[in-house]
Structures are given as structure tokens and as C-alpha cells.
Amino acid sequence: MNFRISFLFLFFIAFSSISQEIPGFGDVDSHDFYVNQLNDSKDVDFQRIIELYDAYIIENPLDLIAKVERCKFIGNSYYDEYEEYNLKYEETEKCIDELYLNYPNNPNVLIYKAENLYGDEKLAILEEAQNKILNSPASWTDIDKASINKMLGDYYRYGENSEKTLRYYVKAQGLNSDLDLSIPIAEIYVENGKNHLAKKVLLPQLDNDTVLWQINTKAKLLLEVGETELALKLFDEVKRKDSTFINYSEMALAMENLGDFDLAREFLVKGTLSEWNKVSSLQNLFDHDLKHSDSKTALSSLRNLQEENSFDDFFAIKRFHVFFKNPFLPWSFSELLHLSFLVLSIFFLVAIPYLWVLPIFNLGLFIKRKGKQIIPKLNFNWGLRHFWIISFVYLFAQYLLSLVFFYEENINAFFEVIISYEEVVEDQLVLANSMLAFVAFMAIGTLFVLKKDVLYSLYSSKLSVWTSLKLGIGFVIFNIIFLKILKGFVDIDDFDSTQLVFNASVEIVAILKTYGFFVAVLAVAVVAPIYEEVIFRGVVLGSVEKHLGFIGANVIQASMFALIHFSLKLFIYYFVFGLVTGYYARKTEGLITGIILHAVNNFIVIVLISLFLI
Structure with a gap:
């Protein structure tokens, strides 16, 4: 030896x-x-x-x-x-x-190499393995084939392609019975509203589970698909094996679904006894008490939350909810102090528009002192006062809706009140309602800058409606060509491309899913184009032109139009969009052509999202 x-x-x-x-x-x-x-x-x-x-x-x-x-x-x-x-x-x-x-043909080697790659390189190896499985299936065991299919499912799962993900996961599960993919398969079914199929996948696998996180995850999924009693049994099993692992908020949700609000509250109170993420537990308790307990109990929960973290209700919005529940409960000094923060923040919003209105006014004075006369080419009777008003209306609308619909999320993020390791799932109803409320608020707010002597600009145009409609279709084609050029300079993926060409957003998708096609058309393709054109190609362009001339005014309104869409990648698109519609406001001496271009663009958005993205 x-x-x-x-x-x-x-x-x-x-x-x-x-x-x-x-x-x-x-x-x-x-x-x-x-x-x-x-x-x-x-x-x-x-x-x-x-x-x-x-x-x-x-x-x-x-x-x-x-x-x-x-x-x-x-x-x-x-x-x-x-x-x-x-x-x-x-x-x-x-x-x-x-x-x-x-x-290069060995299954173990291909699997191991694929496990250590990412992105397109990983996909290339997995597709190579798939081809080799087809050409020489006898060289591959079912377990090896299952590994390749699972990795393909994982790849498309991260790429948000649920159809391919589901196909590969189901195939991998069929090839290897020891492989439990019931959780990701059920998650896909739940995401697509197929709760009955999620139940069918989850229920047969429950007796085989020994890993706590898997049992806990399946309990959560069973809650989502309506199997509350079974989910509760699984939570009890997790609690027996490791009491530190149990999530009392999930137990409370199960009790709420069963209509036992008192027991739900007991679970929430138990959750507050742990120091780990205590603020989050106290927030859940307050939300429960606001809905299901008396006003004094809700106020007590809120004050306990404030003692733990004074930033939680920084603008006293939660205290207002308690006020609406019972107006006669006394306010503490701390609560009045937070209310004063809310009032000060509104005064701050009043001052913000001066940051861009005053420089334009002073620059206009400077140009006049230099002896250059500005001759407006637009016959719009809007001034900088209207510019200030509409700027405040827009800021106040954004601010108000953030307080009404996303208050806790924004406070948590801004002040780092809680630390969450879970991906935030956007509530489609909240997104839809926030978008519709914003459209309605801005439509009403725009009326403050409309007078009889400017209303003609809404319907006046040197072009006929039919010509404007044809221009609108041509504008969409222009957007597509512009996108192809832009993708050569900006890293834009397929989702960004959809947004870029068609001005799509998650809010539009939410409205379509929640309220349907006709509500989406009314809000996004009728009302929104009217007030946006009045604001940017009417108020902003018309008021600034009197001080800086048309070119400067068009650049400013197009820049502001691009900025309010909050996308650096898509800034150039929205900027060009604003320039083009601003040009037609001058050429046609009215806003109707720009409104039609905008409306046609948004209508095509809704049609395409309805056909392909939902």
C-alpha cells in the first residue's frame, strides 16, 4: 500500500x-x-x-x-x-x-454547472440539458430530469412567467415523488386566482411535512384559499414543535376569518409580548382594534404603539381614525403635537411651488430689463398665479392620497419604524382606488384654474377631430419607433418597454382587474388626458410663455410632465411626449388635438393591457 x-x-x-x-x-x-x-x-x-x-x-x-x-x-x-x-x-x-x-454530456456535471450559474448563462445550460434529455433520455434518471425541470421552473419564477414556471414545476414533481413543490405550485395558482387548484395541490402533501417553515408556509396558503380551520391546525402543530416559530398575526387572521374576533385579539396581544419586531405587532393590534374593538380600546392600543415608537403616527392620521370612531375622546399633548406636524406640512406644501414659480417670474423680469420683448404665441389667459394654484393642487393631491391609502407603509419606510424581510404585496383594490381618487381629485382641482374666458382653448383647434384622431394613431407608431432607438442607449427590459410605449402602470392594471374595462377607459383615456393637457399644455405652457417665450415654456412644461411620472429610465420618452403635445397646442391654438393624441395613446394602452397583460 x-x-x-x-x-x-x-x-x-x-x-x-x-x-x-x-x-x-x-x-x-x-x-x-x-x-x-x-x-x-x-x-x-x-x-x-x-x-x-x-x-x-x-x-x-x-x-x-x-x-x-x-x-x-x-x-x-x-x-x-x-x-x-x-x-x-x-x-x-x-x-x-x-x-x-x-x-459535457454527463447529467451530474450539467446539473452542477447549472446550479452555479445565473441569468442567461444558467438558462443556456438548462436548455442544453433539455436537448440532451430529448436526444438520449436513457442517460438521464428521472431524478436528474426533475432537477433540470425544477431549475427551469425557478428561473422563470424569478422572471415572472407563471405559465412556464408552472409547467416545469409540475413536470419535476411528476418525475420525482420525493420532491415537494406543492408550495410554489400552489402560490402560482393563488396568484392567478385558481384557489381550488391550490387546495388540490396542498392537501395531499400535508401529512408528509416535517420542516416547520414548510408547514407554516402551507398554513398561510391555506388561509388565502379559505381553508381556515385546517390552517389553524397547522399553526397549532408549528406552535407545539417550536413556539418561537409561530406567527401570531397569522393565527389572528385565521380567527378573524372564522369570525372569532376576541380570540384573534388574544393572539395579537401575545405577539406584542415578544421584543422582536414589536412595533409591527402593535400596529397589527391597533388595526384590529380600530375595526373590531370599542374606541377606548383602539385609543389605548394606539397610545401603546406611540410609547414604543413615537414616529409611527407622525402626522396623527391614525388618531383621526379613532376620532371618527368617537369624536369625544380626549387628545393627549403628544397627539396634538403630531397634529401640528400635519398642519405645518400642509403650509410647507403651499410654499413649495414658489421654488419654480418665483425663478420663472424673476427670469422673465431679467429678460425684460435686457430689452427683449416676449410676444406670446398662445392666446391662453393663464398666468403664474394659476401655475402656482395647479402646482399646489397636484402636490396636495399626491400628499393627501399618500396619507389616506399608503400612510403606514410610507411612515414605516421613511422613519424606518419597522424592518420587514417580506416582499410587499401590492393590494390591487388599494392601488385601483388610489388611482381613481387621484384622477377625480385632479379633475376637480383643475376646475379652479378654469374660467369662462379660457374654456374656448379646450375645444378650439385648427385641425378637425378626424385629423387629430389620425395624428393620435401616428403618435403611437412614433412612440414604438422612438422606443427602438431609445433601447440602443438605455437599458430597458420588456416590462419597461410596455410602460414606455404605452404609458402603462400597475395602477392601470389594478383598475382593469378591479373595476373592469369601461371604468379604466373613463378614468385613464377620457378624464386624465383632459386635466393633464389643461395643466401642462395649458396652464404651465401658457403662463410660462408670457415670461420666457414659447421654446423655454415648452421645455419647462415637458420636463415637469416627465418628472411627475417618477421614472429616470423613461424620462426622455415623457419629455418628448410633452414637447410634441406642446407643439400641437401652439400649432392648433388650442388643446383639443393634444387631448385627442393623449386619449388615443391611453386608450390603446388599456386595450393592449386587457388583451395581453391580464
Whole structure:
């Protein structure tokens, strides 16, 4: 027996006191065992184990599993899970590349390589594996095929392609019965409103679960699909096995669904006893009390929340909710102080428009003092006073709706009141209602800047309606061509492209899903184009032109139009959109053509979203 084999034998004997079943170097997952053997002398132990792998491979050159496990050992031995950083990254990459170069058709190698890639590179290897499965299926076990299909499902899951994700997950589950993909499959069904199919997937797998996070996740999904009693049983099972793992807010939700509000409150109170994320638990308790408890209990919950974090109700909006529940409850000094913050913030909104109105006024004075006469080319009777009014109306609308619909989320984010590790799921009803409320508020607010002597600009135009409609269709075609050019300079993905060409947004999708096609058309393709054209191509363009001339005014209104869409990537698109409609306001001496262009664009948005995105 040569030295290396003798050393290997002694190494096995040395570790026999630690484990009764030491894996051989050709065993699957042997790398996990040897990674755990690395101690404080990590570098020495690492080199020793690598030499043992090498010795085994020399003696067993056809054992491909050992070669794969050797690479996995290198990749995991210095991997930091918290930092997600591998000091042996380059060495691991080299090892994987050598394996792939020498064994490009081996299932284990292809699976391992795919596991260590991301994005398009990962997809390329997975598609290569799929082709090899089709060409030589006998070389692949069902478990190997399942691994490839699961990774394809994961890839498209992150790419938000639910149809492909579901197809690959279902196929992987069918190939490997030990693989439990019921959670992601059920999540996809729930996302697409197919709760009955989610139940069908979840229920048969419940008895096989031993992992707490899986049981807990399935309990959450069962809550969503209406299986409240069964979800509660699973929560109880989690609680028995590890009481620290239970989420009392989920237990409370289950009780609320059953109509037992008192027991729901008991669970919420238990959640507040833990110091971990205590503010979030107190917020849940207050929300429950506001809906289901008396006003004094709700106020008590709010004050407990304020004691824990005084920033939570910074503008006293939650206190207003309690006020509407019972106007006769006394206000504390702290609550009155927060109310004063709300009043001051509104005064601040009054002052903000002066940041752009005053510079325009002063620049206009400077130009006149230089002897240059500005001759307006638009016959719009709006001045900077109207510009200030409409600016305040717009800011106040945004601010008010953020307080009404997204108050807690905004406060949590701005003041870092709570730390959430879960992805925020946007409520479609809230999004739809906030959009409709904003459209209605702005439509009413725009009336403040309309007078009889300016109303003619809404319907006057040198172009006929039919000509304007044809221009609107041409404008959409122009947008598409412009997008193709812009994509050469700006990194825009497919979702951004949809927004860019058609001015689509999640709010429009929410309105379509919640209230249907006709409400979306009325709000987005009729009302919104009217007030937006009045504001930007009417008030802003007309008032600024009197001080800076048409070119400067058109640039300013187009820039403001682009800024209010809050997208750096899409700024140039909205800017050009504003310039074009501003040009037609001057050319036609009215706003009707711009309104029609805007309306046609938004109408096509809604039609296309209805057909392809929903």
C-alpha cells in the first residue's frame, strides 16, 4: 500500500470517533461531511482533504461522482453564507469548467454547472440539458430530469412567467415523488386566482411535512384559499414543535376569518409580548382594534404603539381614525403635537411651488430689463398665479392620497419604524382606488384654474377631430419607433418597454382587474388626458410663455410632465411626449388635438393591457 492510500486509511480512522458512517470520496454529498471537518486550522485541513480526494481519484479515475464532490468541497469550504462570498470562487469556477470541458454530456456535471450559474448563462445550460434529455433520455434518471425541470421552473419564477414556471414545476414533481413543490405550485395558482387548484395541490402533501417553515408556509396558503380551520391546525402543530416559530398575526387572521374576533385579539396581544419586531405587532393590534374593538380600546392600543415608537403616527392620521370612531375622546399633548406636524406640512406644501414659480417670474423680469420683448404665441389667459394654484393642487393631491391609502407603509419606510424581510404585496383594490381618487381629485382641482374666458382653448383647434384622431394613431407608431432607438442607449427590459410605449402602470392594471374595462377607459383615456393637457399644455405652457417665450415654456412644461411620472429610465420618452403635445397646442391654438393624441395613446394602452397583460 503506497503512502497516500495509507494516509487515507489513517484519516478515516482519525474521524471514526466523530461519525460512525464516514462517506467515501465517491459518495454523493461527501463534500458536506468534509466541509464540516474543517477546524481552526482551516487552510491545513483544506489542503489535506483535497489531497485525499486527489488520491482517491487517482485510484478511481472513472468515478465521476468523486470529481464532482471534490469541486463541491472547494466551493463550499470557504463560503460565507451571511456575506454570500466565496474566497475560493475562482478555484471553484476553474474546477467546474474543467469538469464541463471533459464531461459535457454527463447529467451530474450539467446539473452542477447549472446550479452555479445565473441569468442567461444558467438558462443556456438548462436548455442544453433539455436537448440532451430529448436526444438520449436513457442517460438521464428521472431524478436528474426533475432537477433540470425544477431549475427551469425557478428561473422563470424569478422572471415572472407563471405559465412556464408552472409547467416545469409540475413536470419535476411528476418525475420525482420525493420532491415537494406543492408550495410554489400552489402560490402560482393563488396568484392567478385558481384557489381550488391550490387546495388540490396542498392537501395531499400535508401529512408528509416535517420542516416547520414548510408547514407554516402551507398554513398561510391555506388561509388565502379559505381553508381556515385546517390552517389553524397547522399553526397549532408549528406552535407545539417550536413556539418561537409561530406567527401570531397569522393565527389572528385565521380567527378573524372564522369570525372569532376576541380570540384573534388574544393572539395579537401575545405577539406584542415578544421584543422582536414589536412595533409591527402593535400596529397589527391597533388595526384590529380600530375595526373590531370599542374606541377606548383602539385609543389605548394606539397610545401603546406611540410609547414604543413615537414616529409611527407622525402626522396623527391614525388618531383621526379613532376620532371618527368617537369624536369625544380626549387628545393627549403628544397627539396634538403630531397634529401640528400635519398642519405645518400642509403650509410647507403651499410654499413649495414658489421654488419654480418665483425663478420663472424673476427670469422673465431679467429678460425684460435686457430689452427683449416676449410676444406670446398662445392666446391662453393663464398666468403664474394659476401655475402656482395647479402646482399646489397636484402636490396636495399626491400628499393627501399618500396619507389616506399608503400612510403606514410610507411612515414605516421613511422613519424606518419597522424592518420587514417580506416582499410587499401590492393590494390591487388599494392601488385601483388610489388611482381613481387621484384622477377625480385632479379633475376637480383643475376646475379652479378654469374660467369662462379660457374654456374656448379646450375645444378650439385648427385641425378637425378626424385629423387629430389620425395624428393620435401616428403618435403611437412614433412612440414604438422612438422606443427602438431609445433601447440602443438605455437599458430597458420588456416590462419597461410596455410602460414606455404605452404609458402603462400597475395602477392601470389594478383598475382593469378591479373595476373592469369601461371604468379604466373613463378614468385613464377620457378624464386624465383632459386635466393633464389643461395643466401642462395649458396652464404651465401658457403662463410660462408670457415670461420666457414659447421654446423655454415648452421645455419647462415637458420636463415637469416627465418628472411627475417618477421614472429616470423613461424620462426622455415623457419629455418628448410633452414637447410634441406642446407643439400641437401652439400649432392648433388650442388643446383639443393634444387631448385627442393623449386619449388615443391611453386608450390603446388599456386595450393592449386587457388583451395581453391580464
